[in-house]
Amino acid sequence: MSTILVTGGTGNLGGQVVTRLRDAGHEVRVLSRHAPDHPVDLRDGKGLDAAMAGAEVVVHCASSPRGGDEAAAERLIDAARRAGTVGNLVYISIVGVDVVPFGYYESKRKVEQLLEASGLGVTILRTTQFHDLVAQVVGMAARLPLVPLPAGVRVQPIAVEEVADRLAELAVPTPSGRVPDMGGPQIRTLQELGRAYLSATGRRRRVVPLPLWGKAYAGFRRGGNLTPSHSSGHVTFAEYLAGRGR
Numbered sequence: 001m002s003t004i005l006v007t008g009g010t011g012n013l014g015g016q017v018v019t020r021l022r023d024a025g026h027e028v029r030v031l032s033r034h035a036p037d038h039p040v041d042l043r044d045g046k047g048l049d050a051a052m053a054g055a056e057v058v059v060h061c062a063s064s065p066r067g068g069d070e071a072a073a074e075r076l077i078d079a080a081r082r083a084g085t086v087g088n089l090v091y092i093s094i095v096g097v098d099v100v101p102f103g104y105y106e107s108k109r110k111v112e113q114l115l116e117a118s119g120l121g122v123t124i125l126r127t128t129q130f131h132d133l134v135a136q137v138v139g140m141a142a143r144l145p146l147v148p149l150p151a152g153v154r155v156q157p158i159a160v161e162e163v164a165d166r167l168a169e170l171a172v173p174t175p176s177g178r179v180p181d182m183g184g185p186q187i188r189t190l191q192e193l194g195r196a197y198l199s200a201t202g203r204r205r206r207v208v209p210l211p212l213w214g215k216a217y218a219g220f221r222r223g224g225n226l227t228p229s230h231s232s233g234h235v236t237f238a239e240y241l242a243g244r245g246r
């Protein structure tokens with residue numbers, strides 16, 4: 001049994017990691033701004049040392065696309081050094097953070113670099129987009145009479161449960177470094193996924209390809225967000241949608 005701190009343990013992925021680790025008998029501490037036990041904002045770090053004391057493993061799932069992830073990672077690394085007990089700091093990253101020049105991805109790449117240079121034992125897993133995120137994106141577009149989705153962009157969505165299984169497996173005191181990427185079982189265009197979403201939610205709308213511009217869009221169009229050689233996830237987007245309806 002280990003003492004494990006899960007940052008972002010109240011989030012979609014973090015919550016599922018917490019459940020798995022507790023079920024396996026570990027002592028798990030949940031940290032986030034709104035967590036009841038360890039309400040810590042990683043951007044200022046107040047209360048972080050108490051949450052970290054004696055932790056052997058940290059699973060870092062906390063993140064905000066609005067910014068602040070690099071400052072948060074610096075605080076986390078400093079606290080882990082001070083604690084002196086952390087053998088493995090496990091980080092969840094995204095496939096393509098090094099090749100798609102999208103602001104959020106660039107900050108996740110910087111966090112990877114901070115961890116790699118920290119001298120601490122680290123494990124880094126990059127995965128593709130979760131089904132929930134894709135459903136959220138196409139769901140927002142599906143509110144419109146014509147459903148506009150970026151043209152030429154393919155995604156390889158994966159079930160968050162499968163990512164949580166893998167993170168729980170990696171959350172041991174011995175670090176693994178950068179581990180193989182993990183992607184979903186199928187690569188589909190956003191238009192195809194949009195049509196699957198519309199059909200699963202019983203709506204009849206036309207999906208229209210929306211051409212965009214800019215470096216980030218070009219990076220997605222080139223498929224930088226895909227990992228065809230690591231399609232280790234099993235649950236397809238259609239299966240995810242069918243499960244949501246139950």
Ligand SMILES: NC(=O)c1ccc[n+]([C@@H]2O[C@H](COP(=O)([O-])OP(=O)(O)OC[C@H]3O[C@@H](n4cnc5c(N)ncnc54)[C@H](OP(=O)(O)O)[C@@H]3O)[C@@H](O)[C@H]2O)c1
Binds near residue numbers: 033108130
């Ligand atoms: N969603 C995807 O498709 C996807 C794909 C690959 C990798 N990932 C990565 O997986 C991780 C989790 O994603 P998710 O979709 O589960 O996100 P989520 O549901 O939005 O969860 C984010 C978590 O971070 C916490 N948090 C945010 N800012 C914080 C701060 N300043 N200090 C402390 N806690 C903070 C949030 O809780 P509070 O609001 O209570 O602070 C929440 O628990 C992220 O690193 C993300 O980049 C996501």
